[in-house]
Amino acid sequence: MAGITTIEEAFDFIQSVGICTIFSQKARGVQSLWDAVDLPHRTGGNTKWGAKMEAVWTWKSDLPALYPDDVYYGKIKGGVAVLMSMSYFKDTHYPANRRDISECKPLARQVFDIIRLSPGSSSEIRREAMERFGCTKSRFETALKELQITLNVVRENEPGNTRDRWLPFDEVYSGFED
Structure with a gap:
């Protein structure tokens, strides 16, 4: 098509x-x-x-x-x-x-904890991760990709969103495996 x-x-x-x-x-x-x-x-x-x-x-x-x-x-x-x-x-x-968060690399697990406790935009989460864990922007981006690929985080799907906002996958798709 x-x-x-x-x-x-x-x-x-x-x-x-x-x-x-x-x-x-x-x-x-x-x-x-x-x-x-x-x-x-x-x-x-x-x-x-x-x-x-x-x-x-x-x-x-x-x-x-x-x-x-x-x-x-x-x-x-x-x-x-x-x-x-x-x-x-x-x-x-x-x-x-789908991979359990425990199978992800350490920085990805740390970024996941930030998202789990305080969902936010890419820039907000990146800023906190860089301050708390001393990672570079590139390492943060790699960790965020890993979380998306392993289906641990998902972008919020609200109409009119102009910035990516990240949430734990299970919060958006609760009961998905049922």
Whole structure:
């Protein structure tokens, strides 16, 4: 399915493919929402980004917010951002990728504790982690990716969010394994 021009068509695309990257085909065998969208790349839209970038950037947040029971946003191995149909997520992705926090690296566990006790934006959590644990921005970003990939944290899916806000996965998807 190519020629996507609306958020509804993007939703249908995700449901049909199960999983797609947001911006590129950096994951072998996984289609890209970016490649399926048929909007002007360098023109149109309200910013210098162009209509295509504006749409894809907005849809990556709006789709899981508008369709929380149908679309999941997360990261896969390699740190690639993806959107998934919830059926693909439950049947395939979750069982293969969920890891207990005890299996994560020490800094990831420490960052998780910050999020668990005081959910916040990436910049807020990064600032606290750097102050408390003396880590670099790069090490923090790696730890946050690990927490997303292992399904220990998830981005809050509230309509209109302009900044990523992180929550423990089990708070958002309580009873998920039932």
